[in-house]
Amino acid sequence: MFSSKALFKMALLMVVLYSCGTSQPARRNVLSGTRPSTGQKPANPNSSEQTVFTKPEQITKQPSKTEERQKLNTAVERRQEPVSGNASAPDANATYRTPAYYKYITDSIQRTSAKPSYYKSTENLFKQMAVVPNPQNPAINSQWYTTVNFDARKPNFVILHHTAQNSAEQTLFTFSIARTSVSAHFVIGRDGTAYQLLNEYMRAWHAGKSKWGAITDMNSCSLGIEIDNNGNEPFTEPQIQSLLKLLTYLKNKFGIPQANFIGHADIAPGRKDDPSSYFPWKRLATAGFGYWYDSTNLQQPPADFNALLALRVIGYDISNPANAIKSFKLHFVQTDTTPVLTDYDKKILYNVYLNYQ
Ligand SMILES: [Zn+2]
Numbered sequence: 389m390f391s392s393k394a395l396f397k398m399a400l401l402m403v404v405l406y407s408c409g410t411s412q413p414a415r416r417n418v419l420s421g422t423r424p425s426t427g428q429k430p431a432n433p434n435s436s437e438q439t440v441f442t443k444p445e446q447i448t449k450q451p452s453k454t455e456e457r458q459k460l461n462t463a464v465e466r467r468q469e470p471v472s473g474n475a476s477a478p479d480a481n482a483t484y485r486t487p488a489y490y491k492y493i494t495d496s497i498q499r500t501s502a503k504p505s506y507y508k509s510t511e512n513l514f515k516q517m518a519v520v521p522n523p524q525n526p527a528i529n530s531q532w533y534t535t536v537n538f539d540a541r542k543p544n545f546v547i548l549h550h551t552a553q554n555s556a557e558q559t560l561f562t563f564s565i566a567r568t569s570v571s572a573h574f575v576i577g578r579d580g581t582a583y584q585l586l587n588e589y590m591r592a593w594h595a596g597k598s599k600w601g602a603i604t605d606m607n608s609c610s611l612g613i614e615i616d617n618n619g620n621e622p623f624t625e626p627q628i629q630s631l632l633k634l635l636t637y638l639k640n641k642f643g644i645p646q647a648n649f650i651g652h653a654d655i656a657p658g659r660k661d662d663p664s665s666y667f668p669w670k671r672l673a674t675a676g677f678g679y680w681y682d683s684t685n686l687q688q689p690p691a692d693f694n695a696l697l698a699l700r701v702i703g704y705d706i707s708n709p710a711n712a713i714k715s716f717k718l719h720f721v722q723t724d725t726t727p728v729l730t731d732y733d734k735k736i737l738y739n740v741y742l743n744y745q
Contacts, residue, residue: 541608547650571594
């Protein structure tokens, strides 16, 4: 038998143990959905592709109870929107890494974590944007006034990619999980199906370390479109038709200039080679997306023509000239991507460059 004092001590010990075991779980990173570091390697080796947000210091005004209720109802409504393709058991042919396999697990991930995480992230971002700046910011000795004239920043570039994967389903899976730390606004399947993964005003993680002109944060000013293609095959006709439709919509919606439809390889020479030389840049340029050269009127460049500076004027990062030439040739020459400009290549370059003067 235990004395009442011993029983009291045991009860106290149990309470302490229980409270330790039920301590609050670590807070999740609102953007990646991952838990904060617990000693393991960060998911994204290129931390510049992510933006770390700090806790909002001050919200414009505290919402009333009615507003809170409305907000909750809206959130509930959004969560009840239909999930594209209900997760059903994969068919008999759905072996590991087939499109059916990826569709099955992606639909399940979308329903259980990706969509809830998306809504949570957007809500947190909206809160960040509503933070009132420090009324007297000591760093710049400022005073706080408000303007009534503003809206959201808009994308001004479209960056095209090929997925280098084997199916759109595989890419959708890649973008649905936090540990990959990559995303794009749109994916276009081989059958022409377009998938949207992110509101166009949000910043996707598709460009990585890149540079175009003097811009070094391409993710902040661009939309990313991933085209389902393994890199060694032509793009399909339904895919290109679907892409042209999407580009028309985006160009009109955001007023994106013709020059600003470019490829991942253009903004990351030496690091990226997508989209591949199969990509129909000429057809896109004819439709008003990006530039092409006039093959019927290729003139000899003037004697003082500086090819490297012309590449720089177009936008290429020429810190490694050979890589800049390879990226230019992947886009505009396509028949060879050696890091040397032939006389014919220089004529093409001069002709393209004239569009940028
Ligand atoms: Zn890419």
